[in-house]
Amino acid sequence: MILLINPPLVKPSEPPPGLARLYGTLGAHGIGCEVIDANIEGVLHLLGKGSLERDSWTMRAVRNRARNLELIRESRSRLNRDRYKRAVSDLNRLLGKSAAGQARLTLSNYQDPGLSPVRSADLLRAAEKYESNPFHDYFSQRISRAIELKSPGVVGISLNFLSQALTAFSMMGFIKAHYPGMRVVLGGGLVTSWVRGPDWRRPFDGLADSVVSGPGERALLGLAGVEWSGERPYSYAPFHWGHYLSPGRILPYSASSGCWWNRCAFCPEKAEGTRYDPASPKEAVREVRRLCSTHRPDLIHFVDSAMSPALLSRLSENPPGAPWYGFVRMTRRLAEEEFCRALKASGCVMLKLGVESGAQSVLDAEGKGMELGLASKILHTLKKCGIGTYVHLLFGSPSESEAEARKTLDFTVRHASCIDFLNLAVFNMPVNSVEAKSLGTSPHYEGDLSLYTGFRHPKGWDRLKVRRFLESEFKKRPAIAEILSREPPLFTSNHAPFFVS
Ligand code: SF4
Structure with a gap:
């Protein structure tokens, strides 16, 4: 036992x-x-x-x-x-x-x-x-x-x-x-x-x-002296659904570990060398459907670092049996209206999207592999199809200066009508990333178990300046303040899908 x-x-x-x-x-x-x-x-x-x-x-x-x-x-x-x-x-x-x-x-x-x-x-x-x-x-x-x-x-x-x-x-x-x-x-x-x-x-x-x-x-x-057969089924039998603090049952599910993209310079998954290990989309959807028929969730939370395009395709053709949301990379298919309508019909209520920056030079330098023109098209298409958007932005990466941060501000204001929720993060340097090795670093959290390290910003755009910019300018723009006011306090993205109109 x-x-x-x-x-x-x-x-x-x-x-x-x-x-x-x-x-x-x-x-x-x-x-x-x-x-x-x-x-x-x-x-x-x-x-x-x-x-x-x-x-x-x-x-x-x-x-x-x-x-x-x-x-x-x-x-x-x-x-x-x-x-x-x-x-x-x-x-x-x-x-x-x-x-x-x-x-x-x-x-x-x-x-x-x-x-x-x-x-x-x-x-x-x-x-x-x-x-x-x-x-x-x-x-x-x-x-x-x-x-x-x-x-x-x-x-x-x-x-x-x-x-x-x-x-x-x-x-x-x-x-x-x-x-x-x-x-x-x-x-x-x-x-x-x-x-x-x-x-x-x-x-x-x-x-x-x-x-x-x-x-x-x-x-x-x-x-226990038993060899693993390779089978890893989920069971939510021991959990008491009525205890959780949520406007409905949320069933979390992971169809992969690691990330299929695994190229963003700032990503801890990449820095740690986490191997990408996906379940087959067919098996994953079959298992989610089994879990839905047993537990009748109000929302499925895909907790993958990034849901794969193959999994999204499978879901669009085989609805899992309850509304769902998860984190995705901004790939071409998400700009196709027909595909997004199929996702919506399969129960997709919201997608979390790593836009990160409104400056193409930053996206390129950080290995995001994303064109801003495509990001813009995806945001408009999702809005048109009734899928909520939870956009993640990252400030203070080594390739960003104040000028690039302002481009992010402009991009956000221009797309405010297509953004339901915003997550603003200040860059943390993963301790074993390639960038950490090439920049002067210093202890950040002062602990032997800290996953991040301080660094000398090559453009002088340090955390203090970034925070000042966010507080005194970025968050004060009316269009952005309006988006931020929608954020469910404390529970943030875990409850946001319940508030997508
Ligand atoms: S898409 Fe996300 S999880 Fe994947 S490498 Fe980039 S930051 Fe990491």
């Missing part, structure tokens, strides 16, 4: 797809498995605990907790943007206050003022002082109950985001203190990135019995 845990805190909007796949795969190989989504359970526990603070906002948030949980889970047809925003804001207030004095919590992040998740010494400290973690009351009881009832031989901790790291280590510290003979396996996307980084020195050897890089199926089956 293997116990798998998804630690807090990530946006509690949907079940974790990695654990759904591990659970399904272990089950298909005859290995008993128990899953705890400690993220949603932990968040609900803290929300239920309330707060001792007596200011009027917190008291309102406590008073309206049950109603706000209902409002945020209201079905799409009854969703009201203002009520939704107020509910999110109040629940966020309550969560933050429930952990006051221990950590800074929001519905999408966990920060500890004294400990950094990119410093291995701090993570080991979080493991030692596990009782100070705000989720300790919850996880100590929950994990003990699961271990005592199910007697697992292995506990697997799935760590995918920095915001989970400190609590993941607190949980490991608790398990080792109370069940010293228990085998603890640490894996997940973030752990994979750490292990593949240039400075990995195995700092957790005394705490984790195994640290797994890449998909965990083979390693976990190996611990």
Whole structure:
């Protein structure tokens, strides 16, 4: 028996797809498995605990907790943007206050003022002082109950985001203190990135019995003495759909790992050398249809780094059975009205698009492989076909100067009528990228586990100047401010498809 845990805190909007796949795969190989989504359970526990603070906002948030949980889970047809925003804001207030004095919590992040998740010494400290973690009351009881009832031989901790790291280590510290003979396996996307980084020195050897890089199926089956057959089916059986904070059931699914393009200079996937490993589109769509007929989701979230053109084609001909969205590269077919109408008919409600820059020179230098003329045509075509657009822009890359950033501003304003949502990111230099090697670098996050490094910008367009430009100019343009005001607070793109008009 293997116990798998998804630690807090990530946006509690949907079940974790990695654990759904591990659970399904272990089950298909005859290995008993128990899953705890400690993220949603932990968040609900803290929300239920309330707060001792007596200011009027917190008291309102406590008073309206049950109603706000209902409002945020209201079905799409009854969703009201203002009520939704107020509910999110109040629940966020309550969560933050429930952990006051221990950590800074929001519905999408966990920060500890004294400990950094990119410093291995701090993570080991979080493991030692596990009782100070705000989720300790919850996880100590929950994990003990699961271990005592199910007697697992292995506990697997799935760590995918920095915001989970400190609590993941607190949980490991608790398990080792109370069940010293228990085998603890640490894996997940973030752990994979750490292990593949240039400075990995195995700092957790005394705490984790195994640290797994890449998909965990083979390693976990190996611990059970079973050979992996190559089958990796999903199963969402252990998850409680009604718990998640979303206006409908969201079923996440990944049809690939890595990226089929894999050429963007700024991309961490490329810098880490992640291999592209897709499922066949036919198999992927068949599996999504199977999952839809079992779970009846309101939305499918394709979590691939970039959905492949073959998968999009397959979906356009074989609707998966529920509305869907995902991240795509801007390829020629997306400029074809007929194709986009077929995508829309298959349930596509929104596409996330990496436009990144409005300057062709930047796109070329960063290896985006995209013409701005095509991007423009795609945005207009998607709008015409009724598919929402969530556009990602990136500022401060080494090939950008202020002049190019202004071109991005102009491009965005010109296409504002075709953009439903905007994500603005400031460039981070992946620590092991080719560009990092050619520019003068310096520690950025000051941690041995940091995936990014500081660098001397060759055009003097540093992060401070970029941020100033974004705040004082870019976000102030009325057409852009209007787009930004539509963004679902905290849940951002995870809830945006519910708000596409
Ligand atoms: S398309 Fe996205 S995931 Fe693929 S290489 Fe470019 S940035 Fe990376």
